[in-house]
Amino acid sequence: MKTINLTTQRQAVYDIVRDAADHPTAADVMNRLVERGHSFAYGTVYNSLRYLTDKDMIRELKLGETASRYDARTDDHQHIVCEVCGKVDEVTTAIPEEWLARVAEETGYEVEGAHIVVEGVCAECRSKRKK
Amino acid sequence: MKTINLTTQRQAVYDIVRDAADHPTAADVMNRLVERGHSFAYGTVYNSLRYLTDKDMIRELKLGETASRYDARTDDHQHIVCEVCGKVDEVTTAIPEEWLARVAEETGYEVEGAHIVVEGVCAECRSKRKK
DNA sequence: ATTTCAATTTAGAATAAGTATAAATCTATT
DNA sequence: AATAGATTTATACTTATTCTAAATTGAAAT
Numbered sequence: 001m002k003t004i005n006l007t008t009q010r011q012a013v014y015d016i017v018r019d020a021a022d023h024p025t026a027a028d029v030m031n032r033l034v035e036r037g038h039s040f041a042y043g044t045v046y047n048s049l050r051y052l053t054d055k056d057m058i059r060e061l062k063l064g065e066t067a068s069r070y071d072a073r074t075d076d077h078q079h080i081v082c083e084v085c086g087k088v089d090e091v092t093t094a095i096p097e098e099w100l101a102r103v104a105e106e107t108g109y110e111v112e113g114a115h116i117v118v119e120g121v122c123a124e125c126r127s128k129r130k131k
Numbered sequence: 132m133k134t135i136n137l138t139t140q141r142q143a144v145y146d147i148v149r150d151a152a153d154h155p156t157a158a159d160v161m162n163r164l165v166e167r168g169h170s171f172a173y174g175t176v177y178n179s180l181r182y183l184t185d186k187d188m189i190r191e192l193k194l195g196e197t198a199s200r201y202d203a204r205t206d207d208h209q210h211i212v213c214e215v216c217g218k219v220d221e222v223t224t225a226i227p228e229e230w231l232a233r234v235a236e237e238t239g240y241e242v243e244g245a246h247i248v249v250e251g252v253c254a255e256c257r258s259k260r261k262k
Numbered sequence: 263a264t265t266t267c268a269a270t271t272t273a274g275a276a277t278a279a280g281t282a283t284a285a286a287t288c289t290a291t292t
Numbered sequence: 293a294a295t296a297g298a299t300t301t302a303t304a305c306t307t308a309t310t311c312t313a314a315a316t317t318g319a320a321a322t
Binding site: 062064078080082083089091092093095096099100102103104106107108109110111112113114115116117118119120121122123126 | 193195211213214220222223224226227230231233234235237238239240241242243244245246247248249250251252253254257
Binding site: 158 | 288
């Protein structure tokens with residue numbers, strides 16, 4: 001199924017995720033839609049997010065919080081979360097293939113990929129902490 | 132707080148997690164408690180799991196499913212999930228420090244650690260698939 | 263232009279996982 | 293035995309998400 005049917009609602013949801021500087025949750029997307037003058041049903045936002053995810057236009061991130069976040073960058077990359085302020089940033093440094101190979105060897109699995117959530121303290125929070 | 136107060140319920144919950152060959156969810160723990168003749172309140176099971184986690188006797192795993200899983204191995208290690216059957220296995224091959232250092236450099240974060248969920252197909256599912 | 267049919271949206275109910283609360287119970291100490 | 297503190301229980305609540313059935317939309321066929 002290569003055809004993509006971008007309805008008004010799906011396009012609007014996509015625009016929010018694409019324009020976001022952060023990694024919004026479904027609730028964030030909902031709020032920002034309202035700010036832009038839309039008022040779609042909750043179910044529609046979830047449906048749209050799933051549709052866009054299925055079509056590989058966005059990615060769903062499960063970073064260990066209760067709510068999923070969404071990311072318009074669909075290329076292979078990881079994430080880092082600030083333990084202090086909760087900010088999420090991208091990690092593009094690729095996972096060493098060699099490590100994956102060793103994991104495959106250890107477990108007997110055929111390894112497809114890995115989801116990594118790095119934890120740390122962001123630059124801003126570190127400079128605040130010093131005081 | 133080094134003192135650990137293992138009530139009957141906490142001990143029973145701990146026993147379930149320690150004896151488990153898999154990585155049970157809270158609901159799994161609940162069911163296995165019933166199998167062993169216990170009948171604790173749901174809240175008590177959650178409280179006990181949190182207590183044991185706080186005391187570092189077990190670990191809470193967030194593997195991207197809706198429910199948390201629990202692991203009696205508390206040493207630093209990662210997990211691999213079979214995309215076919217859902218099985219979860221341990222990964223003890225450590226992520227290279229050098230990779231974490233490069234992530235710190237890329238992001239400007241002080242890196243504390245990483246949660247990794249590797250995805251793949253386990254040996255059993257692969258041999259079944261071949262047929 | 264009208265009918266038709268599938269896809270989509272809507273509003274609201276339902277579900278799943280986990281947390282909060284207040285009363286009851288247990289446990290250790292005086 | 294009396295008190296106090298911690299824990300458990302039952303139940304209500306919250307949050308994130310999915311489901312459902314009816315209404316709406318939009319494209320294709322008449």
